[in-house]
Amino acid sequence: MARKRLSMRKTRQVFRLKWEGGLSNRAIARACKIGRATVRDYLNRAEKAELSWTQVEQMNEADLEDTLFPKAADTGKGKIIPDWSYIYQELKRKEVTLRLLWQERYQSDPQAAYSYSQFCNLYRAWSKKLSPVMAQSYKGGELLFVDYAGLTVPYVDRISREQRKAQVFVAALGASSYTYAEAQKGQDLASWISGHVTLQRHFTNLLL
Template sequence: MLRLAGSGTSSREIAVILGVARSTVQDNLKRAAMAGLSWPLPGELTDDALESRLFARAGVKQGQRRRHEPNWAQLSIELKKPGVTLLILWEEYRSVHPDGYGYSRFCELFRGFEQRLSPTMRQEHAAGDKVFVDYSGKRVPIVDRKTGEVREAELFLGVLGASSYTFAEVTWTQTLPDWVGSHVRMFAFFGGVPRLVVPDNLKSGVSRASFYDPEINRSYGMMASHYGVGVLPARPRRPKDKEQTSRCTLLDLLSVN
């Protein structure tokens, strides 16, 4: 790139030759100029030294200590565990590195890492169009005051796509009566019904999961017909299809006053 620029080739032509965006060429040439680099490069300049000079952080002087960079890949894995939030991960990071990033900057850098790692299309939801339903995957312990017996219950979630307005209730099981009953109470809570219900491929709702032609449980289908709503199951192995309920954890619900 420097060689081509040094021979008088325009940034547009360099972009075509190298198969990169023109803005990338301009950015790299600007970095090289700021680092005092030109073609030919010094023979003793190693790749690591070149990268360090080109991509030194803006606003950080040479030799000055930088903030410790978290292992973003590991944090991304940790965040997928039940009950784990960015706030918890940041607090753990700051307990080890007190002079590390502030929370807002930490979140900003993590989101940037996620975008580079797995770019996805943003989903837009119209008001009243869809409600995403699922069980949280984390059971809630219920204590009998008289006997002290602890029994675990299931947490049902219904999240409106456009507003993320959430209905939540606990039931003893994920069986069909509890599944359908939760829908009835959810519609009453919302004061209406959406155009579509998007469930996960739970057996109580979907008899046969399929990427193209899922088979809806008969009783569940009758309930949907009664309320005049459509059922559109999330595609198998497509977590983005039910992203709204996936993001809503028990910890999030308990943190709301």
């Protein structure tokens, strides 16, 4: 009898306790009220898929489940190999994901498209051949990364009643789940400095 799958919410909890909390498999099993064999199985699946906590945090439930439980691999017969260079460039665009690019191919020709899990596996294999980037090593929470998100948020000016677009100032402590976001009127120097002042106050209060 096949073992019942964990909900993706509980699956994330398992990974968070392991990768962020550093708990043993026994402690994770006790905290999540599941068997140690289940903990070991899910961690093995994550390792095989080369997942990190950062990737898991960014994936939706469908993508995470497809990655951990891939369908039977396509034989490749009758399949059209995607232009991985094009896929790579498209992923640099805002709000573009592997699932979105796969869906476009699948909808245009289902018979010639790979399954989503195989599509991801093939892309990961191709991307490993790219020139490596410089690895950055630092302790969790040691560095603070700050930027503007790029996407804007609409709002209505209370005085003029005109609709405007706010810039989103964002920050995150490296290798942690601590983030900060603030809507600002623009990306001018005054807004940039103001954002740093408020985020420093936020993290100071958070870590006290």
